Amino acid sequence: MILKTLSKEFKESFRNGKAKIAFSIVVILLFTSVWLSMQKYNNANKEYLKATESERHIWDNQGEKNPHSAAHYGTYAFKPKQPLSLIDKGVDKYVGTTIFLEAHYRNEAQFSAAADQTGTSRFGELTPDFILLFLIPLLIILLGYNIFTKEKEQGTLFLLKSSGASINQLTLGKWLSLFIPIFLCTTIVFIIAGILLSNLNDYGTFSWTSLISMWSIYIGFYIVFINIVMLISYVSKRSGLSLVIALSVWIFTCLVTPKIASTLAENKYPYPTRQEFQAMVTKDKKQGLDGHNTWNEEAQLLKEKVLKEYKVDSLHQLPFNFDGYRMQKGEEYQAAIYSKHYNNLKAQYENQNKTYKTLAAISPFLPTRFLSMSIAQTDYATHWHFSDAAEQYRIQTQKFLNDNFAQNSVFGDWKYKADSSTWSALPQFNYTPQSLSTIIDTNKSYLIILGLWVLLSFSTLYLTIKLK
Amino acid sequence: MEMLHIHCMKLSCATSFYTMITLDNVNKSYGDFKALKNLNLTVKPGEIYCLLGANGAGKTTTINLLLGFITPNTGTISINNINVQKSALKSKQYLAYIPENLMLYPNLTAVENLNYFSGIGGKSFGKKALETFLDDAGLQREAFHKRLSKFSKGMRQKVGIAIALAKDTKVLLLDEPTSGLDPKASNEFGQLLKHLKNKGVAILMATHDIFRAKDVATHIGIMKEGELKYEFETDKISLAALESTYLKIMDYKTLEV
Known part of the structure; x- marks a missing residue:
């Protein structure tokens, strides 16, 4: 009976012009978006490789130069495109992919325009994640809103029941008729994306495990939606009513709740404005050691401490250039200030995440959105991870340059120039993203919430059909 | 055991002891409204029992009770x-x-509808067998593979009969099956019912159509306000007497011409 119902539903859907057209449009859009995304991914990857090589070439070929001039000259940390960004671009487009690394400053390009983590600001872009997150649930509604109501309207449900049909088997057949086409088109798209990505050698971090994990998340999301749509159709008397309710659920789940979540999170745990943030950092920096300002009170104290430690009367008697030493100490102090303030920002980010997690209980869209971005490594957490790695590299670079200055010159010798081979001794910036297990562990609450949505929707559908 | 059961059925049928449909002292109320009052009714194999009555007499309630709804x-x-x-x-x-x-199902053909409904009943037939059932139900051959969206009510009723034939049903319940049918289609439908009756099917039909009831039924019951007021063996009452009794029970005044 399950197979007969499945076959009957397929025939009906296939012969229904509206369902056929809607399904074809979504499938074409999905494949087109993957193809477009692949082109963009390839271009971005080429640009990344070109920019990385070019920037390194410039750094290595600075010629003879004072190390502190090189520190101010600076370099760039480029965020590599993660393979699964092919499917979910996440917040990448808004947080920027380049951080300028220079002395004394932790630049904050990453905070440019990312105000909305949930994706509603990206609504309408032809990207695979837009189609997977917004259009496929709509397709489920179009295919399934009348899956029971049409039987009621035609009187066939009455006839089926009078024929002794098992409602559970009937429901399972209908459920499969909705699930199988969605499952197949999603799976084929992910397989194509996987094959395309696994054949790219330019950035070798693609993992089938990550792809399968992301695919599972979407399949879970669709199961929840199928269950909700079937439940609505089962309790509604008319197809029109069922469609209106199902569309309202879609609007609430995919549009309203994410927007509410963003607004609530931002209102409850606001980030400081850029001006406020810079003012706080500047204030703290002024209260400590300034590597450039020799008359700074902290610089004087450092000088006295070093003279005492090395038991000498003059900075000229030190076995290193005190200017370079002071510069390094100044960098360390400023790095600590940045670390403090960025940790405050991170705390706000974590608090905002808690709000999102709480609201994920009322919309399966939220856990899916966040899990998808996390696995694609295009979420805020990954951006923080990259930003921190870039900052560590900046600190390491400054130490390398200040040490060179301190070790190879004497106090007051600002004319010292490191030779041209110095720069290539600085290790290249290599960003290693977080492992899948770390990502899953960090996002396990979203995973649990989505799992609960799957269980809850199944049990509600089952109990409603059993009791009604 | 099954053989014994079949033997008993045949024996019962022959001796008219065996009943396929039984309603014994059935009462059904919706709040204060009594839809059925002490209904006693039996239909044996090879009988067509027509329940006549106006709207709200309790005919559909009786059928819904038999369906277990x-x-x-x-x-x-x-x-x-x-x-x-x-x-x-x-x-x-x-x-x-x-x-x-x-x-x-309007988007499925007659054969596909029949195939699905027989599948629901746990039976599986090949294309030829399905076509034979439709043929036996009187559906034109050229309609077998056409979608039901293009079918008239009479044609759909024939598919319904084919479903009953494919199920090898013992009991057929019909609720106003001839309403809206043209006289030719109604007559064809009546012939199909007689065919099923001759095969030993017990048929209970709720209808307004007194003339069709007289034509096909072996027994007729007249219901009013949830009560079975009269029962007749059809061959023992003339159409005129049946009509007169029906109108009298319904308190209808005849139009004098």
Whole structure:
């Protein structure tokens, strides 16, 4: 009976012009978006490789130069495109992919325009994640809103029941008729994306495990939606009513709740404005050691401490250039200030995440959105991870340059120039993203919430059909 | 055991002891409204029992009780000696039902509809067998592979009969099956019912159509306000007497010409 119902539903859907057209449009859009995304991914990857090589070439070929001039000259940390960004671009487009690394400053390009983590600001872009997150649930509604109501309207449900049909088997057949086409088109798209990505050698971090994990998340999301749509159709008397309710659920789940979540999170745990943030950092920096300002009170104290430690009367008697030493100490102090303030920002980010997690209980869209971005490594957490790695590299670079200055010159010798081979001794910036297990562990609450949505929707559908 | 059961059925049929449809002292109320009052009714194999009555007389309630969709307040209902209240699903193995507006699946062909409904009943037939059932039900061959969206009500009723034939049903319940049919289609439908009756099917038909009832039924019951007021053996009453009794029970005044 399950197979007969499945076959009957397929025939009906296939012969229904509206369902056929809607399904074809979504499938074409999905494949087109993957193809477009692949082109963009390839271009971005080429640009990344070109920019990385070019920037390194410039750094290595600075010629003879004072190390502190090189520190101010600076370099760039480029965020590599993660393979699964092919499917979910996440917040990448808004947080920027380049951080300028220079002395004394932790630049904050990453905070440019990312105000909305949930994706509603990206609504309408032809990207695979837009189609997977917004259009496929709509397709489920179009295919399934009348899956029971049409039987009621035609009187066939009455006839089926009078024929002794098992409602559970009937429901399972209908459920499969909705699930199988969605499952197949999603799976084929992910397989194509996987094959395309696994054949790219330019950035070798693609993992089938990550792809399968992301695919599972979407399949879970669709199961929840199928269950909700079937439940609505089962309790509604008319197809029109069922469609209106199902569309309202879609609007609430995919549009309203994410927007509410963003607004609530931002209102409850606001980030400081850029001006406020810079003012706080500047204030703290002024209260400590300034590597450039020799008359700074902290610089004087450092000088006295070093003279005492090395038991000498003059900075000229030190076995290193005190200017370079002071510069390094100044960098360390400023790095600590940045670390403090960025940790405050991170705390706000974590608090905002808690709000999102709480609201994920009322919309399966939220856990899916966040899990998808996390696995694609295009979420805020990954951006923080990259930003921190870039900052560590900046600190390491400054130490390398200040040490060179301190070790190879004497106090007051600002004319010292490191030779041209110095720069290539600085290790290249290599960003290693977080492992899948770390990502899953960090996002396990979203995973649990989505799992609960799957269980809850199944049990509600089952109990409603059993009791009604 | 099954052989013995079949033997008993045949024996009962021959001796008219065996009943396929039984309603014993059935009462059904909706709040204060009494839809059925002490209904006693039996239909044996090879009988066509027509329930006549105006709207709200309790005909459809009776059918819904037999289908197990509603439960009686008191009384017992059985199909082929299976208590419907206790084993609704089991009792449905023996019955087929054709409602007033049999819609079936408009996007499926007659053969596909028949294939699906016989599958629901746990039976599987090849294309030839399905076509034979449709043929036996009187559907034109050229309509076999056409979608039901293009079918008239009469044609859909024939597919309904084919479903009953494919199920090898013992009991057929019909709710106003000839309403809206043209006289030719109504007559054809009547012939099909007689064919099923001759095969030993017990048929209970709720209808307004006194003339069709007189034509096809072996027994007629007239219901009013949930009560079975009169029961006749059709061959023992003339159409005129039946009509007169019906109108009298319904308190209708005849139009004098």
